[in-house]
Amino acid sequence: MSVRDHLIDITPLRTSPDFRAIFIARVVSLFGLGMATVALSAQVYDLTESTFQVAVASMVMSITVLLGSLAGGVLADRMDRRGIIVCARAAAALAFAGLAANAFSDNPRLWAILLCVAWDGLATGVSVTALMAVAPTLVRPDQLPAAGALISLTGEIGSIAAPLLGGVLLTLAGPGPVYAFAAVTTAITTLLISRIRPLPPGVGEDDDEDAAEDTGSLMVAFAYAWRNKVVGGLLTLGGVTALFTMPVVLFPEMVAEEFGDSDLILGVLFTAPAVGSVIVSAGSGRLTRTTRPGGLLLGAAFLGGVATAGFGLSGLIGLGQAAHLSLAVLMLALAGGAGTVYEILEYALIQHNTPDRLRGRIVSVSTTQDTTGDLLGDVEAALVAKWFSPAGAAVVNGAVCALTAVVVAIAVPALRKATLPLEDEDESGGGTGEDGPGAGTPVPAGDPRPATA
Template identity: 30%
Template sequence: MTELKRRRLLADTTPLREPHYRRLWMAGIVTVIGAQLSVVAVPQQVYEITGSSAYVGLTGVFGLVPLVVFGLWGGALADVMDRRRLITITTVGLIVTSVLFWLQAAAGVDNVWLVLGLFSLQQAFFAVNQPTRAAIIPRLIPGDQLPAANSLNMTVVQFGAIAGPLLAGVLIPTVGLPSLYLIDSIALLATLWAVIALPKLPPTGHTTKAGIGAVVDGFRYLSTQKVLLASFVVDIIAMVFGMPRALFPQIAHETFGDPVSGGVALGLLFAAMSAGAVMGGVFSGWLPGVRYQGRAVVACIVAWGLAMVGFGVAVGFASPASGPALMWIALAFLAFGGAVDMISAAFRSTMLQQVAPDEMRGRLQGVFIVVVAGGPRIGDVLHGVAAYYAGTAVAAAGGGILVVIGTVLACLAFPIFLRYRVGRS
């Protein structure tokens, strides 16, 4: 393979030459691992307390409401406040929430409603933090480097989503679940260091209040951008119907033989999608060359749905007595799904950052985070209920089938999405 071809295949690291972006990116390597420890710890603690996937699915409700409310409001805040100040405040809030998680777990309170309440508080801070962070990137990086920057960001996030769950699978049986929350609290200090070092990022638009009117203006603008609207619709379809993570504690315990308190299989299930996503990110050098990004997104989401069908089928045939082969097949389907989801997300993020003007970017990033993070929360509820009535295998495979059907219908409703290419709408 020639050097030129290798560069086109491997991830483009040009954005890392910008010192502020590089500092945020490097801090993310540490903090996403800690964050993913909590991603495992919360559903695992709920399952340990209740023994029910339906209660684990209920985390979707407690996460969705603050995500919607504070995601939209936080996006509006990011258009009227200095973004460095806002992201600093919310990072401190995330640190405090993680400490509270650690205290309740270390004290052995075992109150599912306390865990869910703290989860809601954490998601409120997250919902303001993430659209602000995303709106900062185009202020630091030239437009032609945004696909590469988004790919680098997602690769780091997904790397943490591998290391975090695998580390959780080792730490839970050895040092206990409370330690996961404590590590998350400490890791967030790296992000705090990075955001404090950012330059001042004052608003550039004319909006002065982050009220309902500003949020409505964002939705009004979005309604005129059919390509962005379609990108949100197909992602909602993928995450609501095709994200089976609420099933992982039950699958790990009943199908793959983990103890109720969690173990290696649980960590592997949570890490598998991210392992695939990291591989997709490492070999993402070709992404900037794709012109028909809408078609690429649709192809990735259909592939995601089919991967979840395969995962559900593998789980249906597996059992603790069947040996590890079917577990590895199930994990391979999750990994493939993670790879195509990473590619889809990189294109959708780039579409938003390139189409939206800076004065609207915070509000649209708020909608984006509601869709990206809120969709899986609804999916948690639906998968938890479906598993209660039909079992985990049917819930996972059936969701994948609905993803494929829903994506086809979305393409019929938004044909412009298939025609979209870079520089045109």
């Protein structure tokens, strides 16, 4: 087995021009968005000198992304997805242009910032949901894990590099140029996506018996998830892990109490999960070629919970400060890596087990879980920390995630035994290579009772 077998699989980029265009667009967009996020927080604080107002701006963004995701899921299952993404990204570019114009003005207004943030949140929610729904139509089913790994890797690298670059540009030039840069990068992504082929929903699913009864509502998607044990099990497990995830909101208090209120150590704790994620994504070659991902996904969810609990225990077992920090960073990196394994396989399994006519709405439900989980999870972790301690809250959250993974593994054998197709199973049809008339045509996954159920 060569080293190359363990490196991230870039086959989707080589064989699908449309996926390659969307991938490049995503990379460009992530850097613009990440840099703008830093500028937004800094500008709001400079204008108001209020951390509460910074939180309000963040809340406006989260709520509008949530609403946009729900709307985007319905739209993506009714209209051409390329057109939806192009319109949404164009709208986001206008929002960044508005932020730049406000920042360059002699008297920047907070209400203008919040209005542009809300507009961008809605546009981002719509475009992200539609974008996630199109990937299975651009790559073969056996390439879904590799596509998920590529998407995950760019997200983690962007989360590390973009804020750093944003901070540098903000220091040198102020928020206006940062927003202008975000507007330009978003316009570039709009142009890139406009050049791919049309992406209507439901392609290749004429044999889907339930399609005629699909009213286009979210309730149809929930009903499908109830029938399909793989999708239903994933949404159940994802909902719990989103709520009881790594309590990063407690990092500042833990650092203040246990590490002398060091900003450097705080930065290390925030970075550690992303480092673990990048390592796993970069070395995901063997992972993305697995044909029985269900058990591996459940194992990753369990390991992530154990690592989160281990992070909390590192502050409760009386280690010296150096040993405590080393163990805490190791557990955070392990949790980040396990989370990436889960994310890659969850993406592939949901996409493979959902018919194309429902992908937009199923993706919107999953995205909504993540968004609401982040919001409610911070509140949950803070309440538990008051009863115990920040470290105790991490132990509780980790234990809940690990226990849920065990319960789902026992209660949903279809998920535990779920499979993905081998490459040679898809060579005869539905490929996404650049050659042949069938390029880019998805293989239907419309049966609500998967073969592994």
